[in-house]
Amino acid sequence: MEEFDYEEVVKATENFNPRKMIGKGSHGVVYEGVVVKDSIKRMVAIKKPSEGLEDNSKLENEIQVLTSLGQNPHVVNLIGTTRYDKNKKKLIVMDLMANGTLHDMLHENKTPPTWPKRVEMAMQIARSVQFLHGEKPVVIHRDIKSSNILFDSQWNAKLADFGLAVRGVDSLSQPAGTIGYLDPCYTTPDKLSTKNDIFSFGVVLLEMVSGRKAIDVCKTPSSLVEWAMRLIEQKLFKEICDGRVAVPDNMVATVSYLLRCAARCVSENEDERPSARDVVLGMERCFVERVSRFLPSWKCVLVWLRKKIVISVGVQSHERRIRCIAEEEGEEDDAVSSANKVSITIRQVLAHVTFDSHEFNCCQTVSHQTRFGQ
Template identity: 55%
Template structure:
C-alpha cells in the first residue's frame, strides 16, 4: 500500500517549497529537499509549473506507478510515498540523495573521480538497468542520462526519474497515441533507432547507457558545439576504433598503465552499446559480465605490482643497511 503524506507537513518541511530548498529541476518536475517532523531528510518532487497549470499528472502518476511496483533495489532510488495539494496536483516523496548527480560530478565538480571509482559507477548504473530489463514484464526506462543518476551519502549511484518509464507487455497497443506511448527521451542520449512506438525495446536503454559510459570515461559533454563532431558518439567512436584511447579519456587524471587494458576494453563495450545496428548491441547482462571480468583482472594485477614494488623497496633497503654495516667495520 502506498503511504500518503500530509501535504501540510511537506510544505513545512520545505518552508512552503521555497526556492532555497530546490535541489533539482527538469522539464517534468521540480525537486525539493525537506526535513520531516521526525527529522528524516527526503526529496519531494512536484510537477513543473506548466504541468501544474494544466493539471497534468501523467508523468508523476507514471513515476509513482513505476516506483511503487518495483521491488527494493540498491541501485534504484527508494520511493517513500505520495501526497497532493488542494488542486489535486500529485507530489512524490523519495529518499534524499545528498551527493547530487553524476552530471554535476562530471561537469561541475573540480575533483574528478578516480578510474576505479568510474568503473564502480559504471557497474552500479549497469546493474540498475539490468534490474529493470529483468522485471516481468520488463521495464524500459527511456531517459537514462547522467542527470538522472544520483549519489547517496555513501556515493552509491542510483537511477532516478521514472516519469517516462514504460512496462513492455507483449500485447502492447502500438496504435495508442499519448505522451507515454510515443518515442521519448533526452536529446543526445536518445537512441536514433527509436523512431516509432513499435521500436521500443531494451536496446534503447542500452544505447543511452553507452552514451553515459562514454561520458563517465571522457568527462566530455554529450553535445559539445566546440567540436567538429558535436555528439559524443560521433567524436569518440572513430578514436576508439583507431585505438587512440587516451584522447578519449579524461585528461585531468593520469590513466595508470595497469588499467589501460581495462579502460580500452570498456570503451569498446561502450562502442558496441551505441552501434547503429541494434542487433550488435549487447544485453545489460553481457555488459556487466564484460566489465566485471576486466575489473577482476585489475584487482589481481594491482596486488602483484604492489608486491613487486614492495620487494624492490625491501631489497634496496637491505642493500643500503648492508653497505652501512660494512662501512662501520
C-alpha cells in the same frame, strides 16, 4: 509506501522555498526537506509538477513505475506520496540523494572523479539497468542520462527520474528521451525495446570516460558518440580519456574495456548491442581478471608475510590475555609457556600487516608496461 499529509510536506520544504530547490526537469521540480516519523527526522527529496504545468501524467507515471519496483540499491527509493489539490494531484517523496548528479560531478565540479570511482560508477549504473530489464514485465527507462544518475550520502550511484519509463513493450508509446542520449533507431513506437536503454547507457559510459558532454555545440563534431566512435575504430583509446586525470598504468586495460563496451552499446545495429545482463557479466569478468593478475601469488604472500608481519599487540599483551584465560581454567603455567605459539587467522594477519610498497611491487607478476589497445 507511506501517504503523507500535504501540510507535512509544506512544512518540510518551508512552503517550497526556492532555497530548498535542488533540481528542475521538464515535468517537475525537486526540493529537499525533513520529515518526522516516530520522532525520527529523515532527509527527503520532494518532487512536485513544474509551475503552470497542467499535465501531471509523467509524475503519475513515475509513481506507478516506482511503486511496482522492488527495493534495489541502484535505484532511487520511493518513500511515499501526498495529494495536494482538489484534482488529487500527487507529490512524490523520495530518499534524498545528497551528493548531486553524475552530470555535475563530470562537468561542474572542480575536482573530476578518479578512475577507480568511474569504474565503480559504471558497474553500479549497469546493475541498475539490469535490474529494470530483469523485471516482469520489463521496465524500459527511456531517459538514462548523466543528470538522472544521482549519488547518495555514501557516493553510490542510483538511477532516478522514471517519468518517461514504461512497463512492458508498449507499441503505443511515442518515442521519447533526451537528444544526445536518445537511440537514433528509436524513431517509431514499434521500435521500443530494451536496446534503447542500452544505447543511452553506452553514451553515459563514453561521457564518464571522456569527461565530454553528450552534445557540445562548441566542439566538432558536437555529438559525443560520433567523435568517440571515430577514435575507437582507430583504437586511439587514450585520446578519448579525460585529460584532467591521468589513467594509472594498472587501469589502462580496464578503461579500454569500458570503451569497447560502450562502442557495442551505441552500435547502429541493434542486434550487436549487448543486453544489460551481458554488460554486467562482462564488466565483472574483466575487473576480476585484472585484479587477480595484479595480486601476488599466495606463495609469495606467505613468504613476504613471514618477513614483514607486524602485529599491533606484542608478546606481552598475548601473555596477559592468555594468563587471564589460564587463571580461569587453572592452567596458568602451561598457557604462559605457550605464549609464543599463539595461532592467528589470515584475516587477523592481514588486518595487522604493515606493507612495504617496494617489496610488495616486487611480488607482482604482471608488468606495468601494459598499453592501450593491447
